[in-house]
């Protein structure tokens with residue numbers, strides 16, 4: 275059994291009152307809170323090691339470089355990638371997706387080629403492909419979804435052809451919590467020779483990942499959604515593909531030699547890491563990964579599934595509450611609407627009770643459009659959340675509905 279009270283002790287931010295009530299933080303799908311270890315790693319770096327990486331001959335520079343590269347190894351292990359050459363540091367999921375759309379897209383997508391995404395994509399996995407397809411006169415296709423919030427595999431199969439060059443889909447939906455059976459989608463795309471990119475922003479916080487087993491070509495996630503700092507993320511790519519791709523940004527660090535006539539690029543992964551990176555946050559990411567590994571990702575998943583089942587049952591029992599997204603496999607995300615109330619008002623009133631949840635379209639406007647709504651209220655769970663907090667949310671929601679719903 276996990277000692278959640280002890281885990282909560284590691285998160286200073288959770289121990290405060292908001293609007294006169296103990297904080298209930300249920301906005302983890304937007305960003306998770308950070309354990310002391312991560313915060314301390316940042317302070318320690320700026321107090322003791324701050325230096326630019328990969329350059330200086332001095333002691334601090336080599337210490338910073340060593341710690342920076344230790345995170346690369348930790349991220350490799352987290353994803354079970356075969357080599358650290360395949361682990362590229364980015365600003366986050368958004369930058370990873372844009373890097374591939376720009377670099378792979380620019381070099382490999384031609385007029386008339388097709389790119390496939392899905393109905394439940396985050397805007398960051400839609401817009402880069404739209405920009406690319408417009409520039410290249412390529413065609414963007416979208417996998418449809420059921421009313422319950424599951425992608426329709428048979429429809430996906432119909433979209434694939436020899437023209438399909440790339441498929442980019444979300445592993446877990448941030449708005450609905452749906453866990454997509456991604457391996458099946460990857461296998462089928464590969465039979466058509468297409469490359470597959472997986473948006474792992476919402477799977478990385480919740481369960482064990484193995485990019486070799488998935489056999490995805492690219493995988494991206496953000497540190498800030500897995501208990502790490504903001505402004506930091508990881509792009510995994512298969513070495514053979516990354517080697518063929520042109521650089522994304524040009525500048526220092528990504529070069530071997532520069533003359534005015536010609537520049538030779540650095541080896542992987544540095545070819546894709548131009549400029550001084552986000553050193554402190556990168557070093558701190560390792561402590562977030564350690565935090566997850568020490569608890570164990572199966573245990574994190576089990577605890578969150580427990581909360582999901584408990585909360586779903588409670589929410590279904592409330593009159594006027596409609597849960598949005600009822601896929602068979604979900605992570606700890608519950609989107610809902612209240613009949614006779616706007617989602618924004620529900621969020622405001624919950625906040626007045628110290629409960630932090632998200633409202634709106636969750637950066638998935640086309641998905642909201644598909645469902646015929648303009649937004650939802652979303653509660654999303656992390657390892658430090660408890661059933662008592664779910665009770666607080668449910669109790670508060672009942673009161674709000676009794677008082678305000680028309």
Ligand SMILES: *Cc1c(COP(=O)(O)O)cnc(C)c1O
Pocket residue numbers: 303365366367368369396398399444446447448473475476496
């Ligand atoms: C949060 C999120 C993103 C974007 O991540 P950033 O950290 O904002 O770059 C992309 N896709 C999904 C599914 C997300 O949840």
